[in-house]
Amino acid sequence: MITHVFFIAKKEIADLLRDKRLRWSALTLYVLFAVALFSGWQYFTQTKPRHADAQAASYQQWLAQGSKNPHSAAHYGFYAYKPVPLLAVVDKGMDDYLGNAVWMEAHKQNNVSNRTAQDVADVSRFGNITVGFVLQFLLPIVIILLTFNAVSKERESGTLRILLSTQTSGVQILVGKGAAAFAAVFGVIVLPMLLVSAGVMMLAVGGQDFVASLPAFGVWVLFVLVSVVLWIALGLVVSASVRESGAALVVLLGVWTLGAFFVPRLSGSLARTLHPTPSAFAFNEQIIFEKANGVDGHNSADERSKALEARVLKQYGVDSLSQLPVSFAGIALQEGEESDYLVFDKNYGNLFQIFQRQESVMEALNLLSPVLAAQSISRALAGTDTDKHLHFTNNAEQFRRVIMKTMNDDMRDNGAKDKTKRDFGYMASDELWHKIPPYTYSQPGVGFVLGNQVLNIASLLAWTVGTLGLLVWRGRLLKP
Amino acid sequence: MxxxxxxxxxxxxxxxxxxxxxxxxxxxxxxxxxxxxxxxxxxxxxxxxxxxxxxxxxxxxxxxxxxxxxxxxxxIAYIPENVMLYPTLTGLENLAYLSGLSGTAYSDAELVVFLQRAGLQKEAMKRRVGEYSKGMRQKVGIAIALAKHAxxxxxxxxxxxxxxxxxxxxxxxxxxxxxxxxxxxxxxxxxxxxxxxxxxxxxxxxxxxxxxxxxxxxxxxxxxxxxxxxxxxxxxxxxxxx
Known part of the structure; x- marks a missing residue:
């Protein structure tokens, strides 16, 4: 079995290396890859320090704000920037469209802003080319061009009849051709691209940071290879199933077009129709209403304030706010924040749930498209997808809440010490600002990513295993 | 039989x-x-x-x-009306490939003997089959049968x-x-x-x-x-x- 497969693979590799299709398509892909990698490298090396500088400057401004009331400082706030992951060099994913900075201030859970897509020229509406795009969308076309006539050409020329009269089975022929196509595509196209990508990433951040990203990059490479195996197997199955090479090419390009163009549009439209998102205006109006009237709409801010006042006076056993040993404003502000958290958690929770339902619809339809499943996995592993964005959004919000609590607690504890400068008259010093550490965000690990990509991974593996199964089945039935 | x-x-x-x-x-x-x-x-x-x-x-x-x-x-061995071989390979390479797939790997010298027995001129053996006449391809077909001991x-x-x-x-x-x-x-x-x-x-x-x-x-x-x-x-x- 192995000897026959080896014989066929050896001859097929020699044929493929002589084949101008491989040379020209590899050359075309190299050019696109070079552009994509340069673009990814430029994005990473320019954006990462820019974000780091901006965040450091924003934090320095926070530290240097001088003597100020803590609540004024809470309004002053500072920016948290979503760190650019190293694998954005190979797959920028949704980063341009989701924004990368969030303003952390009192009373508001701000949306992530600073979307690159808002500032770019019209020409960018066609999307950016990334290494991921080259390997997940364009490489399958090259594989189709290399495999569509791998078997049908032998049938048309009559060599399949001679081949099948030797002691070679159809399965051996298909596996041998598949192994050769994999070796040629991997050796000539994929491996050089992966090595150059790894080299560029290492140069961009240095060895230590690169090593930290290796697990995600390793799994990313693994799924690229799974995708290569899938398209080679699909090409051979179709080539072995049709009488004419032209028909094989049409079928394969049809599958690719369906997966790369029709399914994404269908899934996007279907997801939005089944799970519509509220408009930004309606969403903000709802938050304003609930902040004023409580989550249930029947507990106005005034009523809550009065109830709080009564509760605090009772707690401290005094008759008026001026007798309190603590700042009531500090308590009220924190109470207000916590009341707002319920509103934010409910509304943003609902919104994120809608996003996740839309995501689920799209993931379900990715079952029809191995191209999209591979793309989703790639973006997730690169840390440039929606899940990672929501993870960052939640993380930044939790940090904002720490800032608010620190400011409000300080005002509560110290805002009544000087009777002449109570509450908002109280001024805190630099010492308080230093209690807030710089914002840091740790990327979730590979386990988090894989856990969120179960359906896409299952889809890609189902396509691959199913197609390999078809390959064996077609091999057993292979006739001249 | x-x-x-x-x-x-x-x-x-x-x-x-x-x-x-x-x-x-x-x-x-x-x-x-x-x-x-x-x-x-x-x-x-x-x-x-x-x-x-x-x-x-x-x-x-x-x-x-x-x-x-x-x-x-x-x-078994099979020789059709047009023995279709791989045009980019030489007669010798075609025979090596197809006899190899038939279970026996021969040395070049042994393959030359089979091709000679089938009547193929020695100088033709290292030319690409794409340049062969129909009769020459038939001879390679016979050499394949000989190599297989069909x-x-x-x-x-x-x-x-x-x-x-x-x-x-x-x-x-x-x-x-x-x-x-x-x-x-x-x-x-x-x-x-x-x-x-x-x-x-x-x-x-x-x-x-x-x-x-x-x-x-x-x-x-x-x-x-x-x-x-x-x-x-x-x-x-x-x-x-x-």
Whole structure:
């Protein structure tokens, strides 16, 4: 079995290396890859320090704000920037469209802003080319061009009849051709691209940071290879199933077009129709209403304030706010924040749930498209997808809440010490600002990513295993 | 060596082969004559396991082809009308590749001997097959059969399109294989003269039926032609009457 497969693979590799299709398509892909990698490298090396500088400057401004009331400082706030992951060099994913900075201030859970897509020229509406795009969308076309006539050409020329009269089975022929196509595509196209990508990433951040990203990059490479195996197997199955090479090419390009163009549009439209998102205006109006009237709409801010006042006076056993040993404003502000958290958690929770339902619809339809499943996995592993964005959004919000609590607690504890400068008259010093550490965000690990990509991974593996199964089945039935 | 027992093949409603009973012993060359669509190629395809019988059995060396199609590949070789080889490989490389796939890896020197026995000029062996004439490709086909040590050889219109000299040389080689190696040969052809010259027995097929079988030595070329015409015309008349 192995000897026959080896014989066929050896001859097929020699044929493929002589084949101008491989040379020209590899050359075309190299050019696109070079552009994509340069673009990814430029994005990473320019954006990462820019974000780091901006965040450091924003934090320095926070530290240097001088003597100020803590609540004024809470309004002053500072920016948290979503760190650019190293694998954005190979797959920028949704980063341009989701924004990368969030303003952390009192009373508001701000949306992530600073979307690159808002500032770019019209020409960018066609999307950016990334290494991921080259390997997940364009490489399958090259594989189709290399495999569509791998078997049908032998049938048309009559060599399949001679081949099948030797002691070679159809399965051996298909596996041998598949192994050769994999070796040629991997050796000539994929491996050089992966090595150059790894080299560029290492140069961009240095060895230590690169090593930290290796697990995600390793799994990313693994799924690229799974995708290569899938398209080679699909090409051979179709080539072995049709009488004419032209028909094989049409079928394969049809599958690719369906997966790369029709399914994404269908899934996007279907997801939005089944799970519509509220408009930004309606969403903000709802938050304003609930902040004023409580989550249930029947507990106005005034009523809550009065109830709080009564509760605090009772707690401290005094008759008026001026007798309190603590700042009531500090308590009220924190109470207000916590009341707002319920509103934010409910509304943003609902919104994120809608996003996740839309995501689920799209993931379900990715079952029809191995191209999209591979793309989703790639973006997730690169840390440039929606899940990672929501993870960052939640993380930044939790940090904002720490800032608010620190400011409000300080005002509560110290805002009544000087009777002449109570509450908002109280001024805190630099010492308080230093209690807030710089914002840091740790990327979730590979386990988090894989856990969120179960359906896409299952889809890609189902396509691959199913197609390999078809390959064996077609091999057993292979006739001249 | 080769045996068909009550062998029939139907494609949808069209009968390609009807109740063929045939035995070809080792060392015999059996020629199948018949017009296009008579069932000659279907018979060869059934013996080679390229298609399954609708009814009946096919045995090669006592092995049922339908049950063990891979097993019989050790025993057979096939030379079609146009031996299609890989045009970018040389004759030597084609032989190395196809004999390797047949289970035996030979040295270049051994392969050269097979090609020489098949009558290919030495200087042609290292030229790409894309530059070969049809006759030269036939010789590589014979070399493949020699390298496989095939016990049965199937020839489908092998001399069609060859000039008389090349046809004669080809016939001599096939005769040699049957006589010296004991190879059983089933040859489908339109060429009555070649069948008479090279065959031990000749079968005339018409519309999927093996209508008559004669010993090549017992029949003159003119009688063979008469018999061929009678068979075809008789069947034609029967069909007209029906």
């Amino acid at each position: 080769l045996e068909a027992i009550n062998l029939s093949k139907t494609y949808n409603t069209a009968i390609a082969l009807h109740s063929l009973n045939l035995y070809i012993p080792a060392g015999e060359i059996f020629c199948l004559l018949g017009a296009n669509g008579a069932g000659k190629t279907t018979t060869i395809n059934l013996f080679m396991g390229f298609t399954e019988p609708t009814i009946g059995e096919v045995l090669v060396g006592g092995i049922n082809v339908a049950q063990k199609p891979h097993e019989i590949k050790k025993l 016990k049965a050889l199937f020839l489908d219109e092998p001399t069609s399109g060859l000039d008389p000299l090349a046809s004669n040389e080809f016939s001599r080689l096939i005769r040699g294989l049957a006589d010296t190696e004991g190879v059983a040969v089933l040859m489908a052809t339109h060429d009555l003269f070649r069948a008479k010259e090279v065959g031990d027995r000749i079968g005339i097929m018409n519309a999927g039926h093996l209508a008559s079988v004669v010993k090549a030595g017992d029949v003159s070329p003119s009688r063979l032609e008469e018999l061929y015409m009678e068979t075809i015309l008789q069947k034609h008349a029967q069909r007209e009457a029906a």
